Amino acid sequence: FCSSTPTLFNSGTLHSQLSSCYLYYVDDTIESIMLRGIADNAFLAKWAGGLGGSWTAVRGTGAYIDGTNGESQGVIPFLKLHNDQLVAVNQGGKRKGSGCAYLETWHNDIFEFLELRKNTGDDRRRTHDMNTANWIPDLFMKRMEARQSWTLFRSNQVKDLHELYGQAFEKRYLEYEQLAEEGKIAGQKIEALELWKKMLSMLFETGHPWITFKDACNIRSPQDHIGVIHSSNLCTEITLNTSNDETAVCNLGSVILDSHLLPDGNLDHAKLRDTIRMAVRALDNVIDINFYPTEAAKRSNLRHRPIGLGVMGLAHALYVRGHAFASPEAVEFNDEAMEAIAYYAYEASSELAAERGTYSTYKGSKWERGLLPQDTLDLLEQERGVQVEVPRGGKMDWAPVRAKIAAHGMRNSNVLAIAPTATISNITATSPCIEPTYKNLFVKSNLSGEFIVLNPFLVKDLKHRGLWDQDMIDNLKYFDGELKDIERIPTDLKAKYLTAFDIDPKWILEAAGRRQKWIDQSQSVNLWIKTPDLKTLSHMYRQAWHVGLKTTYYLRSLGASNIEKATVGVKKEMRGAVGEGAAGGQNSGDAGGSHSSQVTGHTSHDPLITNTPFSAAGAEVTVPPMAMNGLTSQVTSHTSQPAAPAAGAKRTYTAAEKTACSIEAMRNGEACEACQ
Numbered sequence: 001f002c003s004s005t006p007t008l009f010n011s012g013t014l015h016s017q018l019s020s021c022y023l024y025y026v027d028d029t030i031e032s033i034m035l036r037g038i039a040d041n042a043f044l045a046k047w048a049g050g051l052g053g054s055w056t057a058v059r060g061t062g063a064y065i066d067g068t069n070g071e072s073q074g075v076i077p078f079l080k081l082h083n084d085q086l087v088a089v090n091q092g093g094k095r096k097g098s099g100c101a102y103l104e105t106w107h108n109d110i111f112e113f114l115e116l117r118k119n120t121g122d123d124r125r126r127t128h129d130m131n132t133a134n135w136i137p138d139l140f141m142k143r144m145e146a147r148q149s150w151t152l153f154r155s156n157q158v159k160d161l162h163e164l165y166g167q168a169f170e171k172r173y174l175e176y177e178q179l180a181e182e183g184k185i186a187g188q189k190i191e192a193l194e195l196w197k198k199m200l201s202m203l204f205e206t207g208h209p210w211i212t213f214k215d216a217c218n219i220r221s222p223q224d225h226i227g228v229i230h231s232s233n234l235c236t237e238i239t240l241n242t243s244n245d246e247t248a249v250c251n252l253g254s255v256i257l258d259s260h261l262l263p264d265g266n267l268d269h270a271k272l273r274d275t276i277r278m279a280v281r282a283l284d285n286v287i288d289i290n291f292y293p294t295e296a297a298k299r300s301n302l303r304h305r306p307i308g309l310g311v312m313g314l315a316h317a318l319y320v321r322g323h324a325f326a327s328p329e330a331v332e333f334n335d336e337a338m339e340a341i342a343y344y345a346y347e348a349s350s351e352l353a354a355e356r357g358t359y360s361t362y363k364g365s366k367w368e369r370g371l372l373p374q375d376t377l378d379l380l381e382q383e384r385g386v387q388v389e390v391p392r393g394g395k396m397d398w399a400p401v402r403a404k405i406a407a408h409g410m411r412n413s414n415v416l417a418i419a420p421t422a423t424i425s426n427i428t429a430t431s432p433c434i435e436p437t438y439k440n441l442f443v444k445s446n447l448s449g450e451f452i453v454l455n456p457f458l459v460k461d462l463k464h465r466g467l468w469d470q471d472m473i474d475n476l477k478y479f480d481g482e483l484k485d486i487e488r489i490p491t492d493l494k495a496k497y498l499t500a501f502d503i504d505p506k507w508i509l510e511a512a513g514r515r516q517k518w519i520d521q522s523q524s525v526n527l528w529i530k531t532p533d534l535k536t537l538s539h540m541y542r543q544a545w546h547v548g549l550k551t552t553y554y555l556r557s558l559g560a561s562n563i564e565k566a567t568v569g570v571k572k573e574m575r576g577a578v579g580e581g582a583a584g585g586q587n588s589g590d591a592g593g594s595h596s597s598q599v600t601g602h603t604s605h606d607p608l609i610t611n612t613p614f615s616a617a618g619a620e621v622t623v624p625p626m627a628m629n630g631l632t633s634q635v636t637s638h639t640s641q642p643a644a645p646a647a648g649a650k651r652t653y654t655a656a657e658k659t660a661c662s663i664e665a666m667r668n669g670e671a672c673e674a675c676q
Contacts, residue, residue: 001279002424004252006049007286017047017291019301020419021233021308023240023248024053026078028156032244033058033078036296038085040247041099043293045089051099052233054242055079056135059156060108062186074109076125079116083127100131102231104162104214105140105195106173108152108188114198117206132209134199135231138384139170141213141545143192150192151177157185163228165218166383200537203555204529211541212236212551219383220376220550222520223304223413225364236551237417237524238308246300250521251286252308252419253279256430257337258316265321267337273344276309280348283307284356284411305359308417308521309345311337313430315437319457324495325436326507334434335514339394342416342518343401346372349411350404358409367410370402373520380548388548390513418515418523420553434515435526436500436508441481455481458497465490500528501558505540513547522550529557 002008007018022044026037041051059065061074079101086097103113116127143150151173155162158176161169180187202208217229217239227241233250240248260272287305292298314334315325323329353362362368366376374394381388418433425432426444440455462468467488475486483494484502505527512525527540537555544552 001253001255001275001282002421002428003282003286004254004419005423006047007251007253008424008427010047010291015047015291016289017049017293018251018286019249019290019297020050020252021235021238021248021250022049022051022297023231023233023238023242023250024051024296025230025242025244025247026053026055026058027244028057028059028159036244036247037078038081040294040296041082042085042089044247044297045086045097045099047291047293049293050234051086051097052102052133052231052235052238053099054102054104054135054162054230056102056104056107056162056230057155057159060152060154061112062108063154063156074112075103075107076109076112076116079113079127079130080124083130087129096129098131098234100133100210100232100234100236101127102133102135102212103209104135105137106151106153106158106161108154108186110152110195111198114202114209117202117208119206131234133212133232133236134209135212135214137165137169137173138213138215138386138545139173140192140195141542142384142386144196145542147191147193149189150195151180152188152190153180154186162230165215165228169215196538197534200534200541204532204534204537204557207554210236210552210554211544213545213549215384216380216545216548216550217522219380220373220520222366222371222373223361224366226304226361232522232551235420235524236553237310237419237522239417239521239550240300240304240306240414242300245296246303247294247296248304248306249290249292249297249301250306250308250414250417251283251290252310252417253283254310254312254419254421254424254433255279255341256313256428257311258313258320258430261317261320267340269340272340273347276341276344277348277351279309280307280345280412280415281352283309284349284352303360304413305411306414306521307349307412308419309341309415310418310421310433310523311341312421312425312428312433314434315431316457319496322496324498326495326498326503331507331511331514334511335391335517336395338515338518339396342373343396343398345415346410347401347404349415350401350408352411354404354408356411359411359413361413362409365410365413367405370406372398372402372405373416374398374517377517377548386546389546390517390548392517394518414521416519417521418519420524420526433524434512436503436528437497438500439481440483440497440499441476455497458483458493461493461496462489465493500526500556501530503528505529505536506543509540509543509547509549512544512549516547516549524553525549525551526554526556527552529555532557 004020006020010017024036024040026032037053037055044051055075055078058075058078059072061072063072065072082099082101086099090097103110107113112125113132115121116132118126140150153161153176161172161176164172176185177187179185199209199211203211212232217232218224221229221239223241227243229239230242232239238248238250240250242248255275260268260275262268284305284307287301290301292301317337318325318330318333321333323333374392377388377390377392421433431437437455440458442453443450444453459468462472472488479485482499483489483497508525508527512523515523529536541552
């Protein structure tokens with residue numbers, strides 16, 4: 001188990017702000033906008049808090065302002081203020097401030113909201129540093145799939161819509177549509193499918209806004225008796241109530257799944273139970289010893305005492321068990337493992353309640369009403385009127401846990417949330433949260449610099465089969481760790497070590513649906529797409545809705561260009577547009593082309609893929625860790641893969657090329673390609 005980054009950053013300091021996530025709510029007044037939306041968030045960001053909040057209540061463009069007899073400019077200018085505040089107030093000087101703004105799909109500023117991360121347009125109405133997310137009601141998804149219309153409203157004229165969900169929301173929404181038809185309130189009728197297409201196109205172009213589902217979050221919430229979930233958080237895994245008086249807080253930590261397997265690959269239940277009991281106690285302790293930057297945060301956390309216990313190392317656990325990520329066995333293991341984690345986590349919180357007392361708003365909660373998260377899938381299906389495509393039931397006997405909760409209550413209003421663990425998974429040498437392997441070989445960048453990530457399980461399997469040699473190393477480098485084009489690798493290993501962009505999204509979503517069944521909050525579910533295709537995107541996010549996911553996180557996509565490798569111990573031939581460019585043509589800088597140069601020397605010996613996301617396009621961009629010190633750049637920008645390693649004709653090098661090549665080779669301890 002490892003606590004989250006803010007806990008590691010700030011433990012033992014004079015201001016021990018140990019919480020990861022803060023969720024806020026901005027009301028439709030200038031006081032709320034400036035105090036809750038700007039000032040409070042600055043205090044939270046100062047002490048390393050990640051921010052997520054709802055801006056739906058702020059009236060849209062053109063709405064009447066009673067106090068000044070004027071017309072509103074809408075929510076966009078205030079989001080620009082929030083963006084600049086995040087830039088100005090970083091997280092304790094340790095990393096950049098980060099936040100996410102949520103807007104519900106019926107808000108009349110939704111189209112401008114979708115374009116906030118675009119690189120073109122009026123920069124005063126762009127938020128290049130702030131994340132955004134759609135807060136989508138089920139009614140929109142149903143109308144979109146039925147190819148029906150959708151109506152946009154000014155939030156000050158439909159104030160209760162943001163507070164309603166499920167069938168109550170649908171009933172009230174229809175009433176407001178009727179009022180708009182009669183001309184009594186403002187309403188803009190559009191095609192739901194066109195708005196959906198715009199959402200998906202912006203998601204692919206900019207990586208934002210993310211897709212999250214309002215009704216699933218609220219209907220399945222254990223705290224539905226005491227308020228409304230108006231948004232998720234920065235990383236979409238926290239679903240807690242917010243209000244004018246409360247800023248929701250969550251303290252996070254993650255269990256290392258691959259450390260809780262027996263030699264035969266089965267779950268070590270005894271060890272898992274011990275770890276989770278310790279973890280839940282530790283996270284509950286954080287609530288009491290924490291430094292709270294605002295009173296609204298302190299009030300909320302002490303009242304409800306939510307925690308977010310997550311998991312990391314899923315990909316490593318599947319390797320140990322011998323399962324491919326894209327397989328029915330992997331989906332079943334997701335179900336089995338998450339059930340066990342939920343079982344022991346809810347049990348631990350109940351045992352803490354027997355020792356320390358229940359949280360103050362326990363009475364009336366779903367916990368007290370005998371409803372556990374797995375029981376609420378049927379509630380969601382009933383309210384939605386559409387089947388939730390997740391198998392019910394599990395392998396464990398839940399009667400003892402139900403009995404403990406009935407007898408002692410719960411110490412924490414919420415217990416489970418799977419957060420992204422990019423930093424702490426590095427610290428603990430495991431795979432990030434519940435994600436598939438990004439690449440078998442790549443260069444990762446963070447605040448500490450750049451370092452090579454090589455899949456140790458792949459190396460072990462290749463050594464076991466006698467396939468680990470210099471030729472294999474060169475091929476892995478050349479193909480960026482992808483195995484499908486390396487003929488020597490057996491088919492079963494290619495399937496086992498399939499990487500994120502080659503895994504069919506249906507497997508990722510089906511596994512996520514199985515986990516969500518047991519989780520009382522949500523999970524940071526990244527989705528991966530290799531080539532841009534609106535139809536594929538639509539199917540992915542519709543499946544996410546149909547399997548009952550509460551939220552999704554980043555859409556990861558590949559860059560269109562690749563890097564020519566010049567340091568592997570194999571010969572390469574020039575072909576295609578790059579070869580033509582060398583002779584003067586469309587891609588030749590000398591001929592007035594696009595200035596994509598041919599390879600003229602050595603690059604670093606490191607693998608040439610980084611998993612740093614390209615923020616402007618939400619894409620994974622292939623950029624090498626350059627250490628050229630003024631030498632000629634070796635980037636090629638043609639969109640197809642370079643030629644496969646071949647023992648073809650030897651290139652002719654100029655004297656200048658040989659000099660540059662040999663100097664760089666000596667610096668890197670390599671053999672000079674020009675001299676081989």
